[in-house]
Amino acid sequence: MKSHHYSITVEWTGNDGAGTRSYSAYRRDHRVEARGKPPIPASSDPAFRGDGARYNPEELLVASLSSCHMLWYLHLCSVNGISVIAYRDVAAGVMREADDGGGAFQSVVLKPIVTIASGNDRQKAIDLHTDAHHMCFIAQSVRFPVSTVAEIIVSSS
Template structure:
């Protein structure tokens, strides 16, 4: 049986015309708005290194955020199935992009650093091993052409019930 097809649509609107459009490289803002019906818009820009607004999300940050969120969602799903009770999950993901001589560039690596707190009665070794499976199933990680590493930390919570 063939896999299901999922389609995603995002509207992008450039909001950076300062009155003269792209008359010169410095005449326009890189600001834009990303939107999907029924959800808050994301005010975005370029990385500040490329004349963007530091207060807005840039595509590079969104790529790293997508990898981090996808891994987290798969991890929580797999943990629930495996009987590993996750009490908290946070990640401090980082990525490296190298610019090329022609002005383009490409990501070379992203490192996810999830810190997962599990219930005291959960199996810490199983909790650690689930990161491998989460990575293998992550739609985003499977779609990129660079290394995505996972340096996970498992923390065992003080003994108590998961509903306390």
């Protein structure tokens, strides 16, 4: 079995001079970086005193699930003779906060809208979403349900 290793640097950038002296004394801003790639400006969700103009960890988790599914789906389509010409997912996740302030994701729903070339097998294109879900490393690593509600459009040209 192959192993793959990933290294990310997360650096807090929200110290306004007083550190974490109090709950309201610091910003939740931070930067996510990987060598040779542009940084991702991040913060906590605005519900937790974060900056809504930056990505938060919850959004990045949903994005990771969506991206992983899409990449597997495109691969599976390419090796199964399905020509995808457009793919867009508007994914949504639900996280519930516990009384003690902790919490967990309850579910994520992927909603890809996929356009395939005219003459391609629409049913096969639908079925490959199930295969993509089973192959997605991220979906197979989380402990909450990830479902897919796909729409397949057959191009008229």
